Amino acid sequence: MAKPDTLTIEPSGPLPRPMFAPGRVMIYAVLILTSLYYLIPLYVMIITSVKDLDAIRYGNIFIPTANPTFAPWVKAWSEACTGLKCSGLAPGFYNSVSITVPSVIVSIAVASVSGYSLANWPFKFGEFFFTVLLVGSFVPYQVMLYPLVIITREMGIYSTLWAVVFVHTVFGLPILTLLFRNYFSSLPPELFKAARVDGAGYWRIFFQVMMPMSVPIFTVAVILQVTGIWNDFLFGVIYAGPTNYPMTVQLNNIVNSLQGVKEYNVDMAATILTGIVPLAIYFFSGKYFVRGIAAGAVKG
Amino acid sequence: MVFIVLFVFIGGTFWTVASSFTNIKTLPIFTPAEFYDAFVGMAQYQRLWRSSRWIISITNLGIYGSLYTIFAFVIGFWLAVLMDQKIRLEGVFRTIYLYPFALSFIVTGHVWAWIMNPAFGLEATVRGLGWETFSFDWLTNREMSIYAVVIAGLWQGTGLVMALMLAGLRGIDDEIWRAARIDGIPKWRTYIQIVLPMMRPVLVTTFVIVASGAVRVYDLVIGLTQGGPGLSSQVPTIYVYETMFVGALAQGTAASTIMLLATAVILIPWVVVEFGKKQQA
Known part of the structure; x- marks a missing residue:
C-alpha cells in the first residue's frame, strides 16, 4: 500500500443535474x-x-x-330516444342516484360494523370467515346472477330499485369488510382496551372510539362504492327492470338505438354525462381515490 | 348480516354448480329430489364444448385475458419506473394515467367505438391526410374485433397497474438502491434483477386483480362491439347472460361454473404466496 505523495482532492457530492440532460x-x-x-x-x-x-x-x-x-348536450339529457321513449338520459340519472345513495349507505354501514367485529371481537372461525370473504370478493358475478334472481324474487323485490340496491350491497360487502377490518386492526389496540376498561360496550366503542378515528377509511369506502355502483351496468340490466334502468344502461340504449339518423354528437354528449359523476369524484378526491384502490387491492 | 351474505355466496355458488349437472330450462330447482329428477351428469358441459359460440367466447377470453394482462403489466411497470425517477409534475401524470379507471366500461366502450369508427375515426383521418390505403377497421373486422377490445381495456386499466406498481416501488428500501449503486449495477438491471423479484407480493396481487377482472369482462364488449361483428368478439359473460335468461338455465350455469374454475386457477399463485407467508411466520 503505497501512500500517494500528494493528496488529491476528488470532487464529491452529487453532480449538478442539468435540467435538460x-x-x-x-x-x-x-x-x-x-x-x-x-x-x-x-x-x-x-x-x-x-x-x-x-x-x-x-x-x-x-x-x-x-x-x-350545446344542443347535443341538451338533447342527450332530455330528448334522446331509446326505442319509442324519448326522454333522454335524465330519468337514468335519477335512477342512478336513487340506486347509488341507499346502496352506498347500507353497504358501508354493514361492512364497517362487520369489519369492526372481525378486527376487535375475535370469535371462533374468525380466520376461516376472513378467508371466505377474501375468496368471495373474487367470485365472478355470473356465478351469483341466478341465485340472486331467485332470492330477490322470493323477497318480492325483483325488477325494482330495491333489488339493485340489495345486489350492490351483497357484492360490496366482502371487499368493504376486508377494507374496514384491515383498517381497524391497524389502530392501536390499547385504545380499544382502555375503552373496555372504562366500561364502554360494543356499540359505544364503535361509535365513540372507532368511528371518529376512521374518517379516512370511510371516505375511501364511499369513493370506492359510489364510483363502482355508478359505473355498474350488468346488475342494472338484470335486476332493475326497464323503468328503473340506471344511467349506464340508458346510455347504451341511446347509443344503440337504431331509429333515425345516427347522431354521434348526441351519443358523445350522453357518454360524457354518464362519466361525469365518477370523473368529478376522481378529480376532487385524488389522493383518497388512489389510496382506495391501493388499500382495496394490495392489502386485500 | 355478513353471515347472511356469506350464506348467500356459498349457497348461491353451490346452487349454480349443482344446477349445471341438470337439464333445467326456466324453472330453478331447490330440493335434492328435484335435483335427482333433473340430473343429467356432464351433458351440459358436453353441449357447451360442442357449441361453436362457446368455443369462440372462450378463445376470445384467452386472447383478451393474456394480451390484456401482459400489456397491462409491461406498460404499467414501465410507467411506474418512469414515474419513479423523481420527475416533476408527478401528480399531473398520475392523474392523467389513472382517470380512465374512474370511468365505466360502458363509457370506455362507446368512446373507443367512436374513435375506431372506420367511417369517421382514425381510419378516415389518416386517409384524409393522404395515406389512402391505410386501414384500421378492427371494429368491423371479424379477425380483429377482439384486439380492439384489448386496446380499449388497456386504456381503462393500465393506470391501476401503474398505481399499484408505483406503490410497490416506493415500498422498496432505499438501502437496496444504495447498495446496488455501490456495487456499480446499472439502474435498469437493478430494476429488473433486484427490485422486481422483491416486489413479488405486489406483482402477485396485481396479477390476481387484473386477470380475474379480465375473466369478468362484459360491459366493455357490450359498449364497444356488442359481441360482434357476427359472433367474433363474444366472451363467456355474454354467453352466460344469453343462455341463462332465455330458457337454457342449466347451460348458463355450466358456463358460469367454467368461469368460476378459471378464476380459481388465477387465484392459485396468490394462495401459494399467502400460504407460504404463514408458514414462514
Missing part, C-alpha cells in the same frame, strides 16, 4: 407521449359533443369545430 428529456418525452394515448379519447369525446352533424360528417374527428353548439 438527454436521459431526462427522454423520460419526459415518453411520459408525454403516453399521456396523449390517455387524453385523446377525452378530448375527442368533448370536441365531438359540441359539433353539429355537418361538422362531424365533413370534418375531422380530431379537429375541434369553429362554431360549437
